[in-house]
Amino acid sequence: MGRAPCCDKANVKKGPWSPEEDAALKAYIEKNGTGGNWIALPQKIGLKRCGKSCRLRWLNYLRPNIKHGGFTEEEDNIICSLYISIGSRWSIIAAQLPGRTDNDIKNYWNTRLKKKLLGRRKQSSFNSGNKEHNNGMDDDSSCSNNNNSNALSNSALERLELHMQLQSLQNPFSFYNNPALWPKLHPFQEKIIHQNLQQSHNNTEEMVNQQEGAKDTKNSSKVDILENPLMNNNGCSSVVPFNGSGNNDSTNALLHSSSNMIAPRGDGVEEEGSMGIQQVCAMQSELDEILNLNSSNRRMCYIPQDQMAEADEFDCLREMNNNNGSKESNNNNLIWWSNDSSADTKSASSSSWESMSSTAPVLLPEGMFQDYELGYTL
DNA sequence: AAAGGGAGCAACCGCTGCCTC
DNA sequence: CGAGGCAGCGGTTGCTCCCTT
Numbered sequence: 525m526g527r528a529p530c531c532d533k534a535n536v537k538k539g540p541w542s543p544e545e546d547a548a549l550k551a552y553i554e555k556n557g558t559g560g561n562w563i564a565l566p567q568k569i570g571l572k573r574c575g576k577s578c579r580l581r582w583l584n585y586l587r588p589n590i591k592h593g594g595f596t597e598e599e600d601n602i603i604c605s606l607y608i609s610i611g612s613r614w615s616i617i618a619a620q621l622p623g624r625t626d627n628d629i630k631n632y633w634n635t636r637l638k639k640k641l642l643g644r645r646k647q648s649s650f651n652s653g654n655k656e657h658n659n660g661m662d663d664d665s666s667c668s669n670n671n672n673s674n675a676l677s678n679s680a681l682e683r684l685e686l687h688m689q690l691q692s693l694q695n696p697f698s699f700y701n702n703p704a705l706w707p708k709l710h711p712f713q714e715k716i717i718h719q720n721l722q723q724s725h726n727n728t729e730e731m732v733n734q735q736e737g738a739k740d741t742k743n744s745s746k747v748d749i750l751e752n753p754l755m756n757n758n759g760c761s762s763v764v765p766f767n768g769s770g771n772n773d774s775t776n777a778l779l780h781s782s783s784n785m786i787a788p789r790g791d792g793v794e795e796e797g798s799m800g801i802q803q804v805c806a807m808q809s810e811l812d813e814i815l816n817l818n819s820s821n822r823r824m825c826y827i828p829q830d831q832m833a834e835a836d837e838f839d840c841l842r843e844m845n846n847n848n849g850s851k852e853s854n855n856n857n858l859i860w861w862s863n864d865s866s867a868d869t870k871s872a873s874s875s876s877w878e879s880m881s882s883t884a885p886v887l888l889p890e891g892m893f894q895d896y897e898l899g900y901t902l
Numbered sequence: 903a904a905a906g907g908g909a910g911c912a913a914c915c916g917c918t919g920c921c922t923c
Numbered sequence: 924c925g926a927g928g929c930a931g932c933g934g935t936t937g938c939t940c941c942c943t944t
Contacts, residue, residue: 540912540938563929579930580913592911615932627912630933635910 537572541581545571549578550586558582584625591623595632603629604637 541549552569559565563575571578584590595603599621606617612633614626621629 538914577913612933626932631911
């Protein structure tokens with residue numbers, strides 16, 4: 525037995541909204557507000573519409589300061605990065621893009637960005653040919669090496685999506701949410717984590733209020749702070765591709781990103797379908813290339829401004845900033861570090877973390893992720 | 903000029919979780 | 924504590940427009 529319908533389906537109009545309906549709805553809400561009850565709203569206005577339809581129309585079209593179309597390169601990058609980081613949580617992504625609606629972003633992703641990624645990825649893999657890793661899982665034995673590469677490349681996004689789905693399924697007792705299960709960290713990492721956990725707790729209310737329709741206050745304080753990598757402590761958006769780690773802090777997420785990819789689940793079950801370092805690395809390179817975030821192979825992360833100074837306390841990060849970031853880090857705290865071709869071909873474990881560590885070995889205590897790597901089946 | 907197909911977008915559907923009684 | 928109602932969310936559908944053949 526299904527639930528009762530929210531409105532009398534027989535007596536409500538469906539389909540596109542007329543200008544008159546728009547005007548009526550807009551005028552009423554601007555004058556009286558929604559009254560906290562969308563279901564009752566159409567009756568008050570005299571519209572033959574479902575309350576949900578009114579709500580959707582208002583939120584997605586009539587609301588002030590709504591932007592339609594004309595997505596900028598920066599917005600593209602943010603959407604892509606966030607999608608990679610947190611998956612299809614459109615409302616959260618939309619919250620980071622003022623004036624954009626979740627529906628708009630969802631449509632934009634489905635119709636443009638995804639194709640852009642796939643299209644360019646295909647082209648990229650075609651051009652790069654043998655640069656692609658071969659996972660040896662191509663069923664079609666008649667395929668050439670190039671086809672093998674393409675097969676891998678074409679599945680990269682799906683694997684990425686699968687990975688994100690798996691991450692989204694992480695339960696509260698999983699590895700990602702159990703600091704006790706995390707590998708021992710460098711003092712800097714621990715410092716950042718502790719600071720942000722503390723500040724996240726302190727700033728819960730403030731951050732929750734920044735979320736549009738801060739209805740889910742309890743839920744946000746319990747879950748979103750932990751899950752949403754965007755909700756860092758200075759309130760600015762921070763983007764960490766490939767983290768999806770459930771950490772509240774971008775730097776932390778970055779620092780853990782590699783271990784998250786390779787770690788077994790906290791419940792002792794090997795994460796079925798999770799990606800190997802090679803795959804993750806290949807995908808990350810691909811996506812960086814696809815997104816055209818910068819020339820050639822580079823990787824990015826956003827680090828909140830208030831942590832930049834602290835990062836500078838450490839020679840390795842200072843060196844990164846000086847050598848790579850200083851030229852181009854003027855863009856939203858973007859830090860770039862080199863990931864030259866030699867790194868790509870150098871070893872089977874050239875994850876982003878390890879790529880970074882090749883520049884800054886002090887951040888990678890020997891054997892830090894060794895156990896996880898060993899336990900991981902490529 | 904007309905038909906077919908694809909892209910883009912608006913709107914709908916149904917599920918989930920929170921709140922209230 | 925449980926049931927019902929609601930808002931919010933993400934997936935899906937269907938309409939319209941435009942391009943190609």
